[in-house]
Amino acid sequence: MKEIKISEEFLSRMRDLLGEEEFEAYVKSFDEERLYGLRVNTLKISPEEFVKITSLKLHPVAWVNNGFYYEGEERPAKDPYYYAGLYYLQEPSAMTPAHMLPVVPGDKVLDLCAAPGGKSTELGAKLKGKGILVSNDISNSRARALLKNLELWGIENICVTSEEPRKLKSAFGSFFNKILVDAPCSGEGMFRKDADMVKSYEEHGPEYYAAIQKEIVGHAVDMLAPGGLMMYSTCTFSVCENEDIIRLILENHEDMELVKLPLFEGASDGIGLSGCLRLFPHKIKGEGHFMALLKKKSGQVPAEMSRWGSKKEKALPEELSKFLSMISKPLISSRIEIKNDCVYYLPEYFPENGGKLRYLRTGLCLGEMKKERFEPSQALAQSLKMEEFKQTISFKKEDERVIRYLKGETVFLTESEGSKKGWCLICVDGFPLGFAKGNGDTLKNKYYPGWRWQ
């Protein structure tokens, strides 16, 4: 077994859980190299197209259609396509819960423990700009990383909060028809990927997390609308954090039922509770994970939330209207809100008393009103398609100006590229990276400094 110090107590529990023969296979899996995965952003590109344009050597993840393995020596985070939000780096087993939660455009989705956004990015992609995704994490610093990932991904119909589930419940009631609870857990399934997990495991083991999980799922069930689906997932093996939590939900809520998850090659059924799904590193090409899907059969129908889209048209400042006229996709003016000079495009729905929550973002940040002008945001650039903006320039990935632009430098155009005046969307192979301001053959860099290429 590789040099990972794991307590005898944990190993003995795993032996009990798996039986002697399987336990040997599990222990052997520590000698294998960890696996590296990435998931393609279907909001921006199809997996088939991505495979054609990327220089990374990829192998498909058998059970996730937009998931791939890449090789350990590659550096996919140092790639302009990463900066264009074309993919997210994610361990393959961790792709499964969002993949198996059947989110469709128009759904009202809550990702309750969402940071740094591995699963929220996929849920947002499935919504295709319709409905709403509320992504929450109790940790403010982690919620900031979550926001960056969602903005890089190009999702416009988001709200990002940093709240206790109890408070979200009082604002939203039973509003959501899809909920993901990717619960904080003891992380037993990640020991091979991240040896530091062993240290934190020794501080807080399964019983500590089971108590937190019980509280979180209780609130999550209350936020689920009748007919709604809730996915519960962890990256740990202990029964008390997995099947026991699901059993508790079923015992305490007559209106909840387990929806059987389909098994795929290498996946295992729940332990003592059939219909759940377990992933073990000795059985699949991925780390350890657990998930269970639940449905709310009945319950109180939630009150209708405000629908900004149906409110009255509103007059916008001239500078803003002028800029927005460069965007060809339709924006509904009643959903545009200006708060402290920041301009937001709000999602379709919103809770009446939503203002009382700790929001990091309500909708897509379009930009900022400055003295007699409007400055578009990085998030807006990432949410657009190249053909949706009036003035654009696309460089080939190999063009050295791509990295220069990402580093915040001024970029110059060649004679054949012509001249650009005013706001221009800079793209790599047709995928937006950010804005620049053209003055003839010079493009003044407006890439967000906090996101620059290091």
Ligand SMILES: C[S@@+](CC[C@H](N)C(=O)[O-])C[C@H]1O[C@@H](n2cnc3c(N)ncnc32)[C@H](O)[C@@H]1O
């Ligand atoms: C397993 S991680 C989530 C990973 C994330 N879903 C992803 O795919 O990137 C669990 C998260 O739960 C958050 N958390 C812990 N206690 C929480 C609580 N009571 N309510 C909401 N989030 C909580 C942690 O800050 C942590 O970011």
